[in-house]
Amino acid sequence: MGDDDRDIGGIVRSCNINRPNKVVAPNLGLKTSPNDVWNSFDKLLTPDMTSFNGLSEIFSLDFPIARRENSYDQVNIMNQNSNKQLYLHSIQPVQFIQQITVPQSRTTVACVPSTTTTPQEWINLQQLNVGTNIYPNFTFSMKTPLTQTRTRKNQSISLTYELLQEELRNDIWTWRKYGQKHIKGSPFPRNYYKCSTSKHCEAKKQIEKSPKNENIFLVSYSGEHNHDPPMNRRYLASCNSNSKFKLPKSINILPKVSILNASSPSSKRVKHSRVVVSPIIATKPSFEIGSKNKMVVAAVQNKGDGKEKVDMNEDIFMGFDQLQGITTST
DNA sequence: ACAATTTGACCGTCT
């Protein structure tokens, strides 16, 4: 992108997202480390700001929700000069994307810039219009490529993240393993989980090691939780304060060759030792996921029930409480 | 005794 970007005239918001009336980076009540990109949450963006410079590549948009008709909760920004669309995607796991709702029918998501064309380049928008507000000198970097894949029909939308081992714990929900399969093309098995909090909850999760990089786990979320998160924040904080992270015991990451070479009996039930053993635990919300995590969106047929859920954890509520005093109610 | 995990069987979808 070059000089043509200097006079961007406006933004086209698409996907039936209602007009956002402010751009806000809420304080979500989370502690951040000095190098944590999520420090940007502590910054407040107000309509009279003249620049987003220095905000890193992550910020939040606060907009009323009409987003169930939109597959990916995305906000589109149209560069009218180059006729190029940029997309702001939530980088939070699907349960946060779909369930950060509040009684006032507003939602706050953390967004990361992405584009379908040149994901590695820097984008310099000289002006960002959000609703009736205009933000000149809008600048951000773009590090997170996004790809779309399609799997079987009749499945809900699923989001797949590439996470490091330590980041597997950034999940406030509790899960019960219900299956494991070897997937063609990968030496590592895929582990299947259902939400264990509610019997009727349809939320599911898959975990497998990336065949390309053993340090990366592919974690997929699908379905929606129809209940509150299981643990209170104090418990979550205590869990997260442990310096050593171990893989949840139910996550089997034994590569296929290891299993084949193992001298296991041919009986139906094979007793075997696991690589890593630690109890599966509920963990802190996923706001610590940084820009290094790439998100893969699996576009599948939406069940389309269109229902909105009020299902938030305490941290998010705190963040929104502070937000309430800042944003204009509609 | 109970909850969670394991794992072969089963079934639906895709090619």
Added chain:
DNA sequence: AAGACGGTCAAATTG
């Protein structure tokens, strides 16, 4: 139509 593949079930097993 049939086989491959992936997702889920559920009995057996484990802790």
